[in-house]
Amino acid sequence: MTVHNFYIFDRNGSCLHYSEWNRKKQAGISKEEEFKLMYGMLFSIRSFISKMSPLDMKDGFLAFQTSRYKLHYYETPTGIKLVMNTDLGVPNCRDTLQQIYSTLYVEYIVRNPLCVLGESLQSDLFNSKLDSFIRALPFFSVRAA
Amino acid sequence: MTILFPSLAKRDSVTNRGHSNSELFTLTYGALVTQLCKDYENDEEVNKQLDKMGYNIGVRLIEDFLARSSVGRCHDFRETADVIAKVAFKMYLGITPSVTNWSPAGDEFSLILESNPLVDFVELPDNHSNLVYSSLLCGVLRGALEMVQMAVDVRFAQDTLRGDNVTEIRMKFIKRIEENLPAGDE
Numbered sequence: 001m002t003v004h005n006f007y008i009f010d011r012n013g014s015c016l017h018y019s020e021w022n023r024k025k026q027a028g029i030s031k032e033e034e035f036k037l038m039y040g041m042l043f044s045i046r047s048f049i050s051k052m053s054p055l056d057m058k059d060g061f062l063a064f065q066t067s068r069y070k071l072h073y074y075e076t077p078t079g080i081k082l083v084m085n086t087d088l089g090v091p092n093c094r095d096t097l098q099q100i101y102s103t104l105y106v107e108y109i110v111r112n113p114l115c116v117l118g119e120s121l122q123s124d125l126f127n128s129k130l131d132s133f134i135r136a137l138p139f140f141s142v143r144a145a
Numbered sequence: 146m147t148i149l150f151p152s153l154a155k156r157d158s159v160t161n162r163g164h165s166n167s168e169l170f171t172l173t174y175g176a177l178v179t180q181l182c183k184d185y186e187n188d189e190e191v192n193k194q195l196d197k198m199g200y201n202i203g204v205r206l207i208e209d210f211l212a213r214s215s216v217g218r219c220h221d222f223r224e225t226a227d228v229i230a231k232v233a234f235k236m237y238l239g240i241t242p243s244v245t246n247w248s249p250a251g252d253e254f255s256l257i258l259e260s261n262p263l264v265d266f267v268e269l270p271d272n273h274s275n276l277v278y279s280s281l282l283c284g285v286l287r288g289a290l291e292m293v294q295m296a297v298d299v300r301f302a303q304d305t306l307r308g309d310n311v312t313e314i315r316m317k318f319i320k321r322i323e324e325n326l327p328a329g330d331e
Binding site for chain 2: 011058076077078079080101102103105106110111117
């Protein structure tokens with residue numbers, strides 16, 4: 001099992017953070033374009049899902065998977081969106097994403113007055129904490145893939 | 146002219162909450178208001194600055210609040226009122242205001258504060274009749290709610306510091322802030 005990459009978007013669609021670990025295939029477009037494409041898709045999926053759902057939803061969009069990878073999605077009521085791609089063997093990551101939000105994003109970004117909200121995150125502390133958090137996840141290991 | 150709003154001399158008259166941490170906040174806030182009163186000519190301007198600072202705190206505080214409580218998105222304004230009064234005020238100020246005076250349309254309500262921790266040691270000098278001492282709270286509420294897509298008007302309708310029996314914060318729902326796809330993409 002493995003974690004491929006991870007995005008944080010704010011509610012206006014700016015990509016606040018991106019990092020990757022085991023990503024064998026690149027998109028072949030610039031990162032800026034990739035972020036826009038990703039956000040556009042998430043935005044569409046959200047509205048698609050809310051229109052198609054035959055019942056009132058609680059959490060909305062949670063995840064999707066293809067033949068090769070799985071995209072996990074978590075959105076806070078303030079519109080912060082956390083997206084993590086993993087391989088198929090990884091179970092529901094909602095708690096993990098929520099934990100990244102509450103123990104890393106809030107702790108090292110929101111509580112740091114020097115980090116301007118809504119701009120790409122420049123905090124080295126956050127980056128290194130996130131990196132070690134992800135590497136410590138039980139499903140991070142590449143060997144088992 | 147010396148203004149000394151927060152004074153520990155008044156401390157004995159305050160029922161002891163047993164929070165020395167909240168006293169730190171109360172006193173720091175008092176020092177801030179005192180300084181603003183020195184820096185600005187009129188009370189209106191001080192109110193405005195406090196509201197603005199509150200707003201900047203609110204937009205960050207909401208993330209802390211959501212991370213610490215497991216509150217999800219509110220579906221109506223009544224639910225919002227409950228969360229503010231019972232969860233948020235309790236978490237940050239240790240008090241639970243009551244929610245009253247709903248407008249018939251359900252878009253307006255009041256928070257009644259029996260005690261306001263911010264004013265524990267405060268006496269307003271006579272020459273500050275227009276100062277809304279706790280304006281920061283209005284800004285915090287407005288900023289925090291804006292981050293969860295609610296534009297809300299917040300103001301003090303009554304204030305014990307100005308001779309009213311209770312402290313009342315009036316909240317009026319203005320509109321829902323829609324989320325838009327950023328321009329310039331297909």
